[in-house]
Amino acid sequence: MKVARFHAPGDIRVEDAPEPSPGPGEIKIRVRNCSTCGTDVKIFKHGHHHIRPPRVMGHEIAGEIAEVGAGVTGWAPGDRVQVIAAIPCGQCEECRRGRMTVCPNQESMGYHYDGGFAEYTIVPAKVMAVGGLNRIPEGVGFAEASVAEPLACVLNGQELARVGDGDDVVIVGSGPIGCLHVRLARSRGAGRVFLADINPERLTMAADLVRPDEAISGRDVDVVDEVLKLTGGRGADVVITAAASGAAQQQAVQMAARQGRISFFGGLPKDDPFIALDSNLVHYRELTIVGANGSSPRHNARALELIATGAVPVGDLITHRIPLGEVLAGIDIVSRGTAIKVTVEP
Structure with missing residues (x-):
């Protein structure tokens, strides 16, 4: 079968690999869509400390079951499925408290395990143990289902920032994540x-x-000035920085309304993670600043429901569909910001 493997920064190769077989507790799926994101660009350019090459990339995975391993029940070949990307251990204190997004033992598809830039991939037993394989609802295509993973991350961020009825919401960053934030905020009743x-x-x-x-x-x-004008000088109830920008984070504090909530959704480069923060604004305006780190299995299941019901449409956000052999071109498109969502169809 064909796979796209990361070997080193700047070195992703489309090459042949043996077709995998599922072990006990595992499931083999035929990948139909694996969408790309800015993280894939960062891995291509800089690598990642959790990736030991060669590693098949891709973590926004949807497909159909091809084979089930020993001991797997409730699933059968032909079932249409979506796979979580971030895999919590389910056993640590954070997981037991329901805080799976901050599991210190978290692993990931495409990092610790081979991902979805392949004709076939294996869903690890650890994914199955935490309920991380979801059935794709009727009427939802594989490409749309693959977008459930980033939507799940967006859902986690907006839950933490308590986006709700009547809120004025500012989203900084108009890539695919920013677009999903716009649509999810509307579905949550933002003004x-x-x-x-x-x-x-x-x-x-x-x-x-x-x-x-x-x-x-x-x-x-x-x-900042424009947001203040649009809100009559009040500022925004919620500001979400859907971009890896320290400047955007600093501006978010300046444009937040009293008792506003700020989501630092996009992480900063590890070699430049500090910003200048006016803590008096946080103090006197009673601001809340929250981070957002991926998603849980619950968020993935809910994201599929939002897509299936039409509450958060995603089909039109997929602007490019490319075959596996052109995955490098797809990553380049994402890097240049000339697309909204790019999906790979092995």
Whole structure:
């Protein structure tokens, strides 16, 4: 079978590999779609400390069961399934307390285990043990189901930031994650949703799809000033930084309303993780700043429901579909920000 393996930074190869067989407690799936994201770009450029090459990449996985391993019950060949990316251990103190997104023993598809940039992949027993394999609802395609994983991460972020009825929400970053944030905020009852970016071309492309109440180009205006104008000087109830930008995080604090909630959704580069924070704004405005780290199996299951019911449409966000042999071109498209969502179809 064909796979796309990471060997070293700048070195991803599409090559032949033996077709895998499932061990006890495992399931083999025929991958139908594995979507790409900014993390794949970072791995391609810089590697990752959890990846020991060669490793098959890809963590936004949907497909159909081809074979079940010994001891697996309740699943059969032909079942259409979506796979979690982040795998909590299910046993540690955090997992027992229901905090699976911050499991210290967390592993991941495409990092610790071979991922979905392949014709076939194995769902590890650890995924099955935490309920990390989901049935794809009727009417949801494989490509849409693969977007459940990033939507699950967005759902975790908005739950932590308590996005709700009547909120003015600002989302900084108009990539696929930003677009999902816009649509999820609307489904959660937000009053107005504003989308900001410093890339005017990508902002226009995203705004044409998800229709925010206002698209704010950071290239043309001061984002903080514009948000204050749009909210009558009050600021936003929720600000979500869906970009790996320290400047965006600093601006988020400045544009938040009193008792506003700020989600540092996008992580910063590990060699530059510090920002200048006006802690008096946090103090006197009673701001809440929260992080957001991936998703849990529960979030993945809920994300599929949101897609299936139409509460959060994702099909039109998939702007590029490419075969496995062109995965490097797909990663380049993501890197240049000229697409919303790119999916690989092995």
